[in-house]
Amino acid sequence: MTAVLGRLWRPAVSRRPETARDLLGQADRLRRAGRFGEAAQLVVRGLSLDPASITGHLLAAYLHVARRTVEPAKQEFRWVLERDPSHPRALLGLARIALEEGDLEGGREALVRALRAYPDFPEAQALLDGLATRQPTPPPARPRLDRLRLPASARALLALGGDGAVIAARPEAAAGGGRRIARAARLAAAALKRAGLGALRRAIVEDAEEAHFLRADATLTLAVALPRTTHVTQGLLEINRLWAAAQHELAVARDAVAGATASASARRVS
């Protein structure tokens, strides 16, 4: 009779003690649904049961990244790599943080390490493709775009060559933003390519204060920072006007170089 009652009253849900593995598995499911706060609580509980869990520390790193808390995320990724130096996800995580921080070489190195250990790693390959840079243009071929003027309403104007190097900055102090614009343009170009949309031609990036209008081709990237209140049509007209002016100046510079080369050849022949 007791056995029968026991079967009748057996709770519907098993009461076995929770394990770190269960908690972390559940945390991962919540993370995949974007429920980061709930996932974080389970990761804390999971790691209290198994402080050496690589899965737990990796999840903790992901959740820190999701909350945009970079330093703790870095520490967690490094913790994982100290125990498993070729852990692909930890390497990818550290690479992404390095890129965020402008450390291109660090990012590239981590991605190459991940791909060396796991050649079939599409995310790492995509990011590495997004970092590809062209060879720098030799200085004599780099025009200065001296006549390019900063529009009255603009805060800054930048022109980058095909290799991403700054060829003009208005004001001069804006040149410091060149690397970031070049990197964003490369990442955007890689994302457009992956989406099957073609090469980057134009961009508009809006933050709370400014709207950045960009135009690009294989040889030139032009970006202007305008007030956020600028109408999109007005911003596009402005960047198109600047683009035409820059292209004209580039054509003049190319003609001057071609003319000088032809004169030198003629002198050698005579």
Next chain:
Amino acid sequence: MSRLRLGLEMDGSSRGRQVHDIVKSVAHLSAVRGALLVSPDGFVIAAEVPPTIALEPLAALAATLGRDLEVGASKLGGGAFQTALFSADDGTLYLAASRIGFVVALAEPQANFQAIRAALEEAVTLIDSGWAPAPAGSAT
């Protein structure tokens, strides 16, 4: 798109369904090929994209680009990054920052820019209202 609901009214699974509905509603806009919501660590939370597109590499690039724009905006002192579009000959990639990640839309060249931008802003409002800030405690 469903009406805005406060996060407090919803349990976790409702929010999960809601986020998929939001992505679906963006993906089904006129001249939009697909949409996804990707967390800042590059993980795809919800997606509705053509099978010809490799999702994970695109998500990794979109999340890295989104974070780069967020960090760049804060470094330049311009305020928080909100939306971006990147256009090419065969279409445009839209990106908008939300509390839990980046909403991405892939559109045809003839897509209505203002309509998509408005839809993305509404999507971000819906997501942010459903996701209250996480507790202050650390993940570890």
